[in-house]
Amino acid sequence: MASESISVTTSDDQTIQLSRKHAQMSQTINSMLEDSVGADQEAIPLPNVSSEVLKKVIDWCTHHENDPAPVEKVKKLNKKREYKAKNSTISDEWDKNFVNAELRVIVDILLAANYLDVKGLFELMCKHIANELKGKTPDQIRERFGIQDDLTEEDKAAMRKAWGATKNDS
């Protein structure tokens, strides 16, 4: 019978126990478990995830452990077959509190969610960062995300032409 908990080793050499249910919310760990059936149950190495971030991931998994499995949504066009962005509203109050963290932590959780392939968490972090971007100027985005301005004047002129186009779509 499979053990009820799984050991993982984080990038900072911490060994952390997580329940099988939570582990299976990560497609990455789930695949590793399936590949190692019958083998000695050694701690699964997670070299891209720190213990601090993994604890956050576990917190999220604990809150959402009874959620229905996420359905892969196909990008749909509206009635006029125009592109419509995905809804970035975060409706769950617990999730709203969860993303109320330093941006550094949010980015780390996003990267961890991507590596661990935890779809719901990944989507939540993407929504939060998208909402962070809304209504900000390029300077404000660079400052908020610690990004260097590596665009040349020619690059900016090309974008000015694209975004400054005045012809209406016929």
Add this chain to the structure above:
Amino acid sequence: MQQLPIDLWNNIFSFLPTLDLCAPCFTSKILRDAACRTLDSHNTDIIHWHRYRKQLPTHNMEVVKWWRIAVREPTREEVMEATRSDQLDVVELLGWDDTELSLRHRTITRTHLCAPAWCAGDILFMAVANGSKKIITAVHERKNVVEALNEGLSNPYCMYNPLFGEEEDLEMMQWLCNEHVEGLPSVQWPVRLFEKIYSVGFRLAERGHRRVIAKLMQRIKMDDVKGSNMYNGAGQGGRIDMLLWLEENNVPYDPEHIQLFYFVSSMSTFEWALSHGVLPSHYLPFNDREEGTYEDALRVGCIENQFDLPTDVLCNPEITHADVEVVRSAIDDGYITRETMLQLPLLSTRDRFEMIQWMHERELLHENICLFVYRWDNVHIMSWLVERGYAIHDGDWIHSCAAIASPDLLLWLIETYDKGDEEMYDMLVKQAPWGPFNLPSMEFLLQRKWNESEEEVKTWMDDKPEEYLDVEWMTYLWENGRSL
């Protein structure tokens, strides 16, 4: 903080509407590339996003101040969006009308040279539709709202302005009926206010705003024409409940003023129209197959009621957002043949090339299809059609095409049909004595003639000390450049 790879930015950007992808494009190479990749994925068509005007963000003053300096001057869309979202400070920054715009931008953004791209009246209409007391009051402080309304009504854009929004707002109707409403100026509106805004009843019925309609009916004298307009609106909205309510309230109508094509959005409304003596008129639109209305309309209208569709019903059908499946069923039913001249201008950019290719493969494209397709301003589709033998006839056709062509399509016309630049420029000047010039293409021809840069030629457009560019000025630039 760790930097995110481009694929993750793409996932993040999938949660942003187009206008919010503007600032990332000016932030860094990785954000620009991710944003452009996201924008490219919005359209599978070969027309690219960067050719067309996009609404810029109006979230706050900072972002508006940024794009006014870094990207372009405002257009009507941004002003209306700021009004819709009740941002008075942004409206004031963008301007109450287009008089502060550069001459070039003003000319290019106007639909009619003599009519402003937007005015206080437009802003008032939008503010009323959104119940924005703050902006209505600000309009009134600048210009009496009655005067602003009259100004708005003389602007062609207002014809399309709904005046009432999606949400029912009885308070606004009370105000427009000269009742006192807290937070709004006391106004005596003209007696014939609602007769000037002819689409009000239609829109209200379409949205099912019964209390507002009841108030409106106290204000205006209802007759067959106005009543029929409301029934048409209810039909368009697919609201059988609204149709029954209008009947219960003795709103008069005349079947001759009711158009069957408004009623095809649901079976119940369609059947109501048929049972009230409404006959098929000009055409039945091809709607989305998901609604099933095209087939339902044909089945009920033509089979069960044994209507003979007039022979011209589908010889000139307007396909708006039909998909291939809907057109396929019309072909199977014999309503679309090679003699059918499809009206496709409203077909979305995503669908255009697919539809053209699909119909060409089945030999169903009319030989004169280019006469309609040129309006898409798509050099790839035009050259694809011409290569396959669909004609563009010399003379008026080429002139009509050039009148709306972007520089790339104009160049293709010049090279394919052996036209001279001067002939094309002269035609572009003469084509637009009142409407807006095709300025980008005229500037392109001026660049070629005077061997000047795009930026330099653009500056020539702002040199004229008048309200808008005219034939005389554009002719002068062709003959003399900007040497004097």
